[in-house]
Amino acid sequence: MPATDLSAKITSRSLSRKLLRWLLKVQLPEDIEWSFIGNLQSNKVKPLLAGVPNLATVESVDDKKIADRLDRMVASIGRKPLKIYVQVNTSGEESKYGVEPSGCVELAKYVSQDCPNLEFRGLMTIGMPDYTSTPENFKTLAKCRSEVCEALGIPEEQCELSMGMSGDFELAIEMGSTNVRIGSTIFGAREYPKKN
Numbered sequence: 001m002p003a004t005d006l007s008a009k010i011t012s013r014s015l016s017r018k019l020l021r022w023l024l025k026v027q028l029p030e031d032i033e034w035s036f037i038g039n040l041q042s043n044k045v046k047p048l049l050a051g052v053p054n055l056a057t058v059e060s061v062d063d064k065k066i067a068d069r070l071d072r073m074v075a076s077i078g079r080k081p082l083k084i085y086v087q088v089n090t091s092g093e094e095s096k097y098g099v100e101p102s103g104c105v106e107l108a109k110y111v112s113q114d115c116p117n118l119e120f121r122g123l124m125t126i127g128m129p130d131y132t133s134t135p136e137n138f139k140t141l142a143k144c145r146s147e148v149c150e151a152l153g154i155p156e157e158q159c160e161l162s163m164g165m166s167g168d169f170e171l172a173i174e175m176g177s178t179n180v181r182i183g184s185t186i187f188g189a190r191e192y193p194k195k196n
Helices: 017-025 042-051 064-077 101-114 134-152 169-174 183-187
Strands: 008-011 034-037 055-061 082-087 118-124 160-165 179-181
Touching: 042 064, 055 064, 055 118, 064 082, 064 101, 064 118, 082 101, 101 118, 101 134, 118 134, 134 160, 134 169, 160 169, 169 179
Parallel strands: 008 034, 034 055, 055 082, 082 118, 118 160, 160 179
Antiparallel strands: none
């Protein structure tokens, strides 16, 4: 399968000013649909959307403010609606982004009903790094999906679950994941610069 048949991912860790400047200078392949995963700050929305014209999905909307910013920017650029996953903090870790499970229905409804330039596609979570709470994280997200679908009046098949990474994707699939993130398995573990 050609690499251009795959959806490419941009993570917030790689969304530096340097990368944004580079994105604005290069001609990205038009046949790749890009997805953004990770915390997105409102000041990075415009450069991201302008720099990646074939950005199809943002998997990390965790509050109304970022949903509003994305909605307004998509409209001002005049591009097709952007697919959105609501990020849910299923592990309860303070270091993780995401709306609390109790707030996911409200945010999903907001994206679906009040953001005409965004298309609600599903829910996303990142479990604990040591995978100790993985089954509970996945069960929590599946429960959130049931609640969201009931509130929106849609079948569960229309609400994707983005959960599972290289270390736990098999369990995630068993528990209903429709989208896994396995970059480390494909490309190898990330190398982080050493702090001085």
